[in-house]
Amino acid sequence: MNSFTEENYLKAIFKLSKHKEEVSTNAVADELNTKASSVTDMIKKLADKKLVNYAPYKGVNLTDAGRKIAVSVIRKHRLWEVFLVDKLKFKWDEVHDLAEELEHINSEELTERLEEFLEFPKYDPHGDPIPDKNGNIDRHKEQTLADLSINETGIIVGVKDHSKSYLNYLDNVGLVLGAEVQILGVVEFDNSMSISINKQGKTIISNQASKNLYIKKPN
Amino acid sequence: MNSFTEENYLKAIFKLSKHKEEVSTNAVADELNTKASSVTDMIKKLADKKLVNYAPYKGVNLTDAGRKIAVSVIRKHRLWEVFLVDKLKFKWDEVHDLAEELEHINSEELTERLEEFLEFPKYDPHGDPIPDKNGNIDRHKEQTLADLSINETGIIVGVKDHSKSYLNYLDNVGLVLGAEVQILGVVEFDNSMSISINKQGKTIISNQASKNLYIKKPN
DNA sequence: TAATATTTTTAGACTTATCTAAATTTATTT
DNA sequence: AAATAAATTTAGATAAGTCTAAAAATATTA
Numbered sequence: 001m002n003s004f005t006e007e008n009y010l011k012a013i014f015k016l017s018k019h020k021e022e023v024s025t026n027a028v029a030d031e032l033n034t035k036a037s038s039v040t041d042m043i044k045k046l047a048d049k050k051l052v053n054y055a056p057y058k059g060v061n062l063t064d065a066g067r068k069i070a071v072s073v074i075r076k077h078r079l080w081e082v083f084l085v086d087k088l089k090f091k092w093d094e095v096h097d098l099a100e101e102l103e104h105i106n107s108e109e110l111t112e113r114l115e116e117f118l119e120f121p122k123y124d125p126h127g128d129p130i131p132d133k134n135g136n137i138d139r140h141k142e143q144t145l146a147d148l149s150i151n152e153t154g155i156i157v158g159v160k161d162h163s164k165s166y167l168n169y170l171d172n173v174g175l176v177l178g179a180e181v182q183i184l185g186v187v188e189f190d191n192s193m194s195i196s197i198n199k200q201g202k203t204i205i206s207n208q209a210s211k212n213l214y215i216k217k218p219n
Numbered sequence: 220m221n222s223f224t225e226e227n228y229l230k231a232i233f234k235l236s237k238h239k240e241e242v243s244t245n246a247v248a249d250e251l252n253t254k255a256s257s258v259t260d261m262i263k264k265l266a267d268k269k270l271v272n273y274a275p276y277k278g279v280n281l282t283d284a285g286r287k288i289a290v291s292v293i294r295k296h297r298l299w300e301v302f303l304v305d306k307l308k309f310k311w312d313e314v315h316d317l318a319e320e321l322e323h324i325n326s327e328e329l330t331e332r333l334e335e336f337l338e339f340p341k342y343d344p345h346g347d348p349i350p351d352k353n354g355n356i357d358r359h360k361e362q363t364l365a366d367l368s369i370n371e372t373g374i375i376v377g378v379k380d381h382s383k384s385y386l387n388y389l390d391n392v393g394l395v396l397g398a399e400v401q402i403l404g405v406v407e408f409d410n411s412m413s414i415s416i417n418k419q420g421k422t423i424i425s426n427q428a429s430k431n432l433y434i435k436k437p438n
Numbered sequence: 439t440a441a442t443a444t445t446t447t448t449a450g451a452c453t454t455a456t457c458t459a460a461a462t463t464t465a466t467t468t
Numbered sequence: 469a470a471a472t473a474a475a476t477t478t479a480g481a482t483a484a485g486t487c488t489a490a491a492a493a494t495a496t497t498a
Binding site: 084087088089094098105107113117 | 324329
Binding site: 056 | 446
């Protein structure tokens, strides 16, 4: 059995591994709001358990065993988010902290029954793919709204930034999952965009906002 | 904020308070499968937080603040049990350990939405009353099957023993919540009973089994 | 490449919850 | 009421996870 803390470290390392092969001590410390010295200690412990590969001063990465645990935690997190939003009617900006606790309840039986109860969702309320019970994840296509050019159209399929403030803002302007966005214009100076949402009106959004929205181009 | 451990101690003291006004250190140690010395330490900590009244060598009991926390944990435990049985189709003998983890997730919002989702159940799958959000509990009528005499009839409304083996046994003989039991005979020697269940057949049950079944007499 | 800056690790301390063993208090017997 | 037994508390250790400050390693810059 692994503690909540160990699971959180594995999850953080998994997340950071997307950007870099070797994850630095400081990166983990930042991600978990802790100190580098604490990270070193925990990494050694995880290395003893063969959950990470670790060479002092060189960074860490997950072993297959470590990755398996990380993915299973993410799977639970995302399933619980679906439960909270679909069944308990929470909003997408309210569920992260609760899922952060629920994800550590380790029962395969519970996870599978929950998944079935939710009718095998493929994505969580933020559009992130839910790993299946074997640990396979539908890799996110990394196209964002900021990548589109004038007159192009995209369907919102996910968000990169999960902060309350961002999600709340998106709700307010109507940029929710499934919305169809068309680029009306781009300001060269700061890359802010003028867009229409579901063929309606004209909204101005910053580059910061547009590059955190995952989209899919229509077929 | 209180730790999982503190909540478990409060819950244990609450449970034991039903039988005795002052709860002994050893009783708590037994209930939580820990040592008396550990209990003494934790009780002092809870006393510092004004969650229990404690006089060395004299036992503990809960303050109003402590009782409030204990009841809220029990409320969450029982609501989650309903969720696990009604929605996820677990059996009543499978849910205790999971509810034991879920009960420590502290979010009033979550608890109230869960309660609403479950349509405000009054009892958990073992027939135990679910405290309302103000901490009021429907006190259990303490009548058991063992209290009935020949030819009397009772409806099963709860179980006192929550062990897997007992619940499993009850399932096997058909002694589930709502079943109507009539006493056909009592053996004076060991107080074992011969009963009919839902007016069907004849089953022999031990005194140990009958005194752990709460019943309600028909009106 | 030498000097400086940054990152990472080590050393030692602290907190929470636990334990064993010994000491103390309360309860029970004779 | 004294002696013994049982229950409870204290003292000192241990393990997990964290921290600060100092030391060591690596990276950067002039």
